Amino acid sequence: MISIRGLTKRFGATTVLDGIDLDIAAGERVAIIGPSGTGKSTLLRCLNYLDRPEAGVIRIGDLTVDAATAKPAQILALRRRTSFVFQNYSLFANKTAHQNITEALITVQRKPRAEADARADAILREIGLADKAGAYPAALSGGQQQRIGIGRAMALDAALMLLDEPTSALDPEWVGEVLDLMRRVAERRQTMLIVTHEMQFAREIADRVIFMEGGRIVEQGPPSQIFDAPQDKRTESFLRRVR
Amino acid sequence: MRALDIDYMLGLVPVILGYVPLTIGMALAAMVCALLLACLLAVERVARIPVLDQFVQLFISFFRGTPLLVQLFLFYYGLPQILPVLAGINGVTAAIIGLTLHFSAYMAESIRAAILGVDRSQWEASQAVGMTQGQLMRRIILPQAARVAAPTLVNYFIDMIKSTSLAFTLGVTEMMGATQKEAAGSFLYFEAFLVVAMLYWAIVEVLSYLQRRLEGRLNKALAR
Numbered sequence: 001m002i003s004i005r006g007l008t009k010r011f012g013a014t015t016v017l018d019g020i021d022l023d024i025a026a027g028e029r030v031a032i033i034g035p036s037g038t039g040k041s042t043l044l045r046c047l048n049y050l051d052r053p054e055a056g057v058i059r060i061g062d063l064t065v066d067a068a069t070a071k072p073a074q075i076l077a078l079r080r081r082t083s084f085v086f087q088n089y090s091l092f093a094n095k096t097a098h099q100n101i102t103e104a105l106i107t108v109q110r111k112p113r114a115e116a117d118a119r120a121d122a123i124l125r126e127i128g129l130a131d132k133a134g135a136y137p138a139a140l141s142g143g144q145q146q147r148i149g150i151g152r153a154m155a156l157d158a159a160l161m162l163l164d165e166p167t168s169a170l171d172p173e174w175v176g177e178v179l180d181l182m183r184r185v186a187e188r189r190q191t192m193l194i195v196t197h198e199m200q201f202a203r204e205i206a207d208r209v210i211f212m213e214g215g216r217i218v219e220q221g222p223p224s225q226i227f228d229a230p231q232d233k234r235t236e237s238f239l240r241r242v243r
Numbered sequence: 244m245r246a247l248d249i250d251y252m253l254g255l256v257p258v259i260l261g262y263v264p265l266t267i268g269m270a271l272a273a274m275v276c277a278l279l280l281a282c283l284l285a286v287e288r289v290a291r292i293p294v295l296d297q298f299v300q301l302f303i304s305f306f307r308g309t310p311l312l313v314q315l316f317l318f319y320y321g322l323p324q325i326l327p328v329l330a331g332i333n334g335v336t337a338a339i340i341g342l343t344l345h346f347s348a349y350m351a352e353s354i355r356a357a358i359l360g361v362d363r364s365q366w367e368a369s370q371a372v373g374m375t376q377g378q379l380m381r382r383i384i385l386p387q388a389a390r391v392a393a394p395t396l397v398n399y400f401i402d403m404i405k406s407t408s409l410a411f412t413l414g415v416t417e418m419m420g421a422t423q424k425e426a427a428g429s430f431l432y433f434e435a436f437l438v439v440a441m442l443y444w445a446i447v448e449v450l451s452y453l454q455r456r457l458e459g460r461l462n463k464a465l466a467r
């Protein structure tokens with residue numbers, strides 16, 4: 001069970017997140033949609049303190065992190081309960097595909113090397129990149145890099161997987177393979193919070209869709225409600241624009 | 244103009260060559276120490292730890308702002324007068340320490356620039372998987388910075404080898420010191436210093452060749 005209360009983030013004078021309250025059940029897959037500059041990425045980045053929120057409490061299981069008092073050890077603990085898939089992949093440039101997956105297992109989770117290697121092999125097979133185990137990110141296509149990015153997050157077995165527009169930096173030809181992989185991750189009931197512009201995808205995999213605007217949650221509900229019968233005018237006009 | 248005494252020069256080569264290990268040894272020892280110190284200084288400069296940062300800046304500024312020869316004299320002849328523990332320090336040790344401090348100041352700046360050149364995404368990805376600041380530096384940032392800084396650092400090593408010749412002013416009989424002694428005996432100064440110059444040159448050429456091969460390799464690994 002994950003709960004977020006009053007999450008607030010300002011950049012200078014502008015409030016980018018305006019007291020976000022959100023609960024996510026274990027195994028729930030939540031999609032966030034909304035116009036550009038609304039604070040979707042900032043919300044994800046505040047959930048693992050890549051951006052430090054000014055206020056708000058985040059609870060994941062028995063861990064509680066309050067922005068007012070958050071200490072480095074708590075921030076580390078929070079990051080170790082979440083995984084992150086970046087829009088621009090952000091693979092470790094000095095590590096091979098295989099090492100990108102084992103790196104945190106060994107240095108952060110302190111797993112024995114053999115176990116980490118076995119896990120990476122299994123994940124590479126699953127994401128269809130077993131033949132690229134020894135390749136450096138620079139030698140991989142965007143789609144392959146993002147599949148490794150997702151594989152790296154899968155390996156961590158985190159209580160919450162955060163995904164920030166995983167397909168929007170991709171050339172159109174690679175979008176399909178990455179969506180397919182995320183579908184498989186979602187089917188396993190990995191708890192996930194995914195920001196996406198792929199409305200069809202959100203409708204397919206999400207248990208709940210959140211529409212955000214101006215740093216607030218405007219409306220949320222099952223995909224059928226948000227997409228077919230939005231209650232708020234802002235949701236409706238956003239959906240009309242993106243369709 | 245008189246003719247060069249070629250026989251004397253040829254005879255001198257093996258004598259001076261006998262001091263190459265000491266010269267390279269001093270440079271290697273100083274290089275290893277300077278690299279370690281420079282990494283610490285560079286990481287501090289990036290992290291900007293209050294108070295410590297001011298000291299580090301002062302350190303770097305002093306060792307870049309004064310001549311190596313002056314630093315060596317200050318360290319070998321000057322410091323023992325006010326710090327008795329340093330009395331009796333031998334010339335080789337003093338030279339290694341002096342070279343270490345001097346070159347670490349330069350290398351710290353190159354490494355710092357290389358660290359700052361590592362893409363922000365690399366820091367964020369490391370933080371996101373839960374690495375500590377130390378793990379992130381050691382595992383992800385420094386290795387990438389090292390590739391960028393490597394050619395410059397090899398240049399400093401080459402510079403360091405040439406700078407070991409200053410150790411003769413601290414009474415160390417390395418390549419330059421040995422040449423000086425030989426020349427004082429034979430009065431064939433031109434021949435003697437020409438020989439030692441050629442030997443330094445040869446060492447540097449070998450290193451430059453290795454440097455080019457290293458760069459070729461690094462470029463391959465980093466090809467985008």
Ligand SMILES: Nc1ncnc2c1ncn2[C@@H]1O[C@H](COP(=O)(O)OP(=O)(O)OP(=O)(O)O)[C@@H](O)[C@H]1O
Pocket residue numbers: 011016034035036037038039040041042043
């Ligand atoms: N580091 C920063 N410094 C200042 N302002 C920022 C920073 N990061 C984000 N912002 C601002 O915060 C607001 C929200 O940005 P955010 O990236 O969260 O939007 P988003 O909903 O993810 O948009 P998009 O769909 O374009 O990715 C924007 O107005 C942006 O300009």
Ligand SMILES: [Mg+2]
Pocket residue numbers: 040041042164165
């Ligand atoms: Mg965004």
